[in-house]
Amino acid sequence: MSAKPKLRSIWVFHLNTGSCNGCDIEIIDVLTPFYDVERFGIKLVGSPRHAHAMLVSGPLTRQAYYGAKMAIKAMPPEPRIIVAIGTCTCSGGIFYNGYPVYRRPESGREGNEYPRFGGINELLKDLRDEGVKVGPVIYIPGCPPRPEEIIYGIAQLVGLVEKKLSYQHYTEETSPFRLPEMPIEERIRLTLREKLRHVVGYLDRDAILEDFMKLVEKAEKSENPKEELRKLVEEYNSKQKDMRIVFCMKLLESEYWRVKDAISAGKEFVYWI
Ligand code: SF4
Numbered sequence: 001m002s003a004k005p006k007l008r009s010i011w012v013f014h015l016n017t018g019s020c021n022g023c024d025i026e027i028i029d030v031l032t033p034f035y036d037v038e039r040f041g042i043k044l045v046g047s048p049r050h051a052h053a054m055l056v057s058g059p060l061t062r063q064a065y066y067g068a069k070m071a072i073k074a075m076p077p078e079p080r081i082i083v084a085i086g087t088c089t090c091s092g093g094i095f096y097n098g099y100p101v102y103r104r105p106e107s108g109r110e111g112n113e114y115p116r117f118g119g120i121n122e123l124l125k126d127l128r129d130e131g132v133k134v135g136p137v138i139y140i141p142g143c144p145p146r147p148e149e150i151i152y153g154i155a156q157l158v159g160l161v162e163k164k165l166s167y168q169h170y171t172e173e174t175s176p177f178r179l180p181e182m183p184i185e186e187r188i189r190l191t192l193r194e195k196l197r198h199v200v201g202y203l204d205r206d207a208i209l210e211d212f213m214k215l216v217e218k219a220e221k222s223e224n225p226k227e228e229l230r231k232l233v234e235e236y237n238s239k240q241k242d243m244r245i246v247f248c249m250k251l252l253e254s255e256y257w258r259v260k261d262a263i264s265a266g267k268e269f270v271y272w273i
Contacts, residue, residue: 009041010158012083013051013075017068017120018100019058022144023086027055030147030154037151040158048074053081053157056120059088059095065102068123073132080135081157084120085150087143092118094143188259189213195255199248208245211236212252229253 014027030037031044045051048071060068072080087093095101096118104125107117124134140153155161182190189209196205215236219229233253237246 009043010052010081011043011045011050012053012055013045013048013071014055015048015057015068015071017056017058017064017089018061018095019086019088023057023088026144026147026150027057027085030150035147035151037154040151040154040160042154042158048072049076051075052079053083055083055085056089057085059092059098059101059118060120060123061100062102063100065123068120069127072123072127072134077133078135080133082120082124082134082137083153083157084137084139085153086145087141089119090139090141091121184260184263187263188256191259192252192255196248196252199251200244208248209252212249212256216256226257229256 014024016024029035031042048054052075054072054075056068058064072082084090088095092098092101092103101118102122103117104122107122120137124137127134136157138153138157140150142149145153152161156163192212193205193209196209199205200208212233215229215232219225219232222228230253233249237249240246240249
């Protein structure tokens with residue numbers, strides 16, 4: 001929605017509705033002297049009763065719902081501007097179908113449907129249903145949005161710049177989502193890599209995986225790759241002093257065949273990532 005309220009100075013209240021703190025740090029950033037959003041007449045206030053605009057962050061958890069509702073209702077009825085900062089606030093973000101996130105009953109909870117439901121939008125619909133007037137809403141997506149993007153959104157709010165993008169409704173026809181096709185080996189490697197992350201973390205996984213893939217390469221050239229890989233892993237493990245590496249190699253061996261067999265059988269969703 002285009003918003004050009006005739007205000008020379010806007011008092012804002014910052015409301016966290018369950019954010020991970022990433023967006024909040026960026027909001028604080030634009031208020032500090034480096035970005036100095038006060039030069040546009042934006043002033044942070046300590047109570048929603050004094051605020052023209054509410055800077056909201058977070059996906060709107062169930063716990064935050066009633067507090068957020070009271071805070072918005074406490075704002076003066078005009079202009080009651082909402083600035084949704086961050087992807088979570090715009091659409092629920094990565095938390096959009098999580099249990100703790102508030103969604104209107106008719107919004108449903110399952111699936112990857114677009115537009116995604118969640119965030120302050122769900123509360124605004126409730127408020128409008130109750131007859132509460134809510135003014136213009138500015139959406140500033142990003143996880144978190146950079147300070148420049150927040151300033152750009154605010155510049156739109158005070159009418160300093162025009163909006164460049166327009167709303168587009170997403171459908172499967174306009175933009176079908178497909179998983180990128182990769183060589184099967186790469187798919188297996190990435191799945192194993194992710195599996196290893198759970199066991200040994202980010203730091204060691206690549207070195208272990210590299211060693212394992214060398215054994216796979218050798219085994220796949222033989223007549224009986226399964227048998228050969230088992231032998232090669234045993235041989236490799238017999239030289240190891242660290243039991244964690246021994247465990248990882250055995251795990252990778254069984255995981256390799258599990259993923260490979262599933263892909264050969266045409267099964268989907270064998271990814272860990
Ligand atoms: S948009 Fe990203 S940074 Fe902001 S609250 Fe959500 S997860 Fe955190």
